[in-house]
Amino acid sequence: MARSALAEKSSLALPHRHPRRTREEHSHETAQDYVEIIAELIASTGEARVIDLARRLGVTHVTVARTIKRLQREGLVTSLPYRSIFLTPSGRKLSEESRSRHTTVVDFLKSLGVPKVVAQSDAEGIEHHVSRETLQAFEKHLRKTKIA
Amino acid sequence: MARSALAEKSSLALPHRHPRRTREEHSHETAQDYVEIIAELIASTGEARVIDLARRLGVTHVTVARTIKRLQREGLVTSLPYRSIFLTPSGRKLSEESRSRHTTVVDFLKSLGVPKVVAQSDAEGIEHHVSRETLQAFEKHLRKTKIA
DNA sequence: ATTAATGTGTAGCATTAGCTACAAAAGTAA
DNA sequence: TTACTTTTGTAGCTAATGCTACACATTAAT
Numbered sequence: 001m002a003r004s005a006l007a008e009k010s011s012l013a014l015p016h017r018h019p020r021r022t023r024e025e026h027s028h029e030t031a032q033d034y035v036e037i038i039a040e041l042i043a044s045t046g047e048a049r050v051i052d053l054a055r056r057l058g059v060t061h062v063t064v065a066r067t068i069k070r071l072q073r074e075g076l077v078t079s080l081p082y083r084s085i086f087l088t089p090s091g092r093k094l095s096e097e098s099r100s101r102h103t104t105v106v107d108f109l110k111s112l113g114v115p116k117v118v119a120q121s122d123a124e125g126i127e128h129h130v131s132r133e134t135l136q137a138f139e140k141h142l143r144k145t146k147i148a
Numbered sequence: 149m150a151r152s153a154l155a156e157k158s159s160l161a162l163p164h165r166h167p168r169r170t171r172e173e174h175s176h177e178t179a180q181d182y183v184e185i186i187a188e189l190i191a192s193t194g195e196a197r198v199i200d201l202a203r204r205l206g207v208t209h210v211t212v213a214r215t216i217k218r219l220q221r222e223g224l225v226t227s228l229p230y231r232s233i234f235l236t237p238s239g240r241k242l243s244e245e246s247r248s249r250h251t252t253v254v255d256f257l258k259s260l261g262v263p264k265v266v267a268q269s270d271a272e273g274i275e276h277h278v279s280r281e282t283l284q285a286f287e288k289h290l291r292k293t294k295i296a
Numbered sequence: 297a298t299t300a301a302t303g304t305g306t307a308g309c310a311t312t313a314g315c316t317a318c319a320a321a322a323g324t325a326a
Numbered sequence: 327t328t329a330c331t332t333t334t335g336t337a338g339c340t341a342a343t344g345c346t347a348c349a350c351a352t353t354a355a356t
Contacts, residue, residue: 023314051303063344082304112285122282129273137260171344199333211314
């Protein structure tokens with residue numbers, strides 16, 4: 001029983017800011033963004049190149065190339081020197097999940113009256129922080145307002 | 149007119165994933181989290197210590213100490229060796245803004261039927277990605293449901 | 297086929313943010 | 327006061343993500 005008053009108080013009222021977004025969470029968000037964009041690029045232009053990603057993300061091609069290496073290491077994409085980038089099955093799966101969540105968030109925000117452009121923009125940040133429960137609440141609200 | 153078909157396509161349909169959350173944005177989010185927690189700690193326990201922050205954030209005291217140094221450099225907090233941490237006026241201002249936004253997001257999620265704990269948890273991630281327009285839409289929705 | 301433009305790769309630097317390990321200061325208890 | 331616990335600090339490692347500068351490959355235009 002060696003806990004002092006000072007020590008006591010710190011384990012008091014305040015709820016722990018749970019697990020806290022770690023670096024891993026960050027890099028997972030990046031991964032989702034990348035596979036989502038890669039899927040979009042392939043769908044709309046036929047291929048995903050480093051430079052296309054760089055332009056979409058507003059970073060240099062160097063940053064993209066390095067990240068692509070990491071995603072390849074993680075089994076989400078395949079890439080060969082000077083060739084365009086492809087999604088692996090698990091990359092495709094992730095991209096579809098991300099896209100679905102993204103769409104839900106955008107539609108939800110629009111249903112609240114948020115202008116389309118803003119909704120799209122905000123969704124990119126928000127989508128990574130929406131739990132299953134909250135996503136379901138969004139969907140429920142969408143169904144309700146669609147019927148009304 | 150030297151733009152090839154390949155080059156053309158990349159500046160085509162797809163909207164730019166705007167400015168793209170940069171490292172600076174990340175570190176700004178961290179700053180908000182820190183000042184918010186510091187304010188809470190001071191309000192509830194009288195002081196904010198490195199160890200308290202570390203426990204709340206789920207990281208080691210080393211990480212916190214380094215971040216506090218950065219926040220001090222940025223003029224958000226003051227700290228002296230072995231002394232507790234204080235907010236500067238601009239740090240306090242930021243903490244109040246963050247807290248207000250945080251509260252709005254939590255209340256909004258709860259109004260959608262999201263369980264309190266989940267709402268609090270999700271809000272921490274979401275609050276940093278909510279634009280002024282979206283925040284206003286949240287507030288509007290809150291007013292509406294409160295009246296009903 | 298050359299040449300020019302575009303895209304990709306590599307090297308190397310900076311910052312943020314996580315960690316462990318160890319040392320020193322401050323606070324608490326005997 | 328002394329001894330123990332807790333807190334803070336410092337050193338140094340890792341990883342992700344940003345950059346510039348330069349070299350090389352590929353693609354497009356003449």
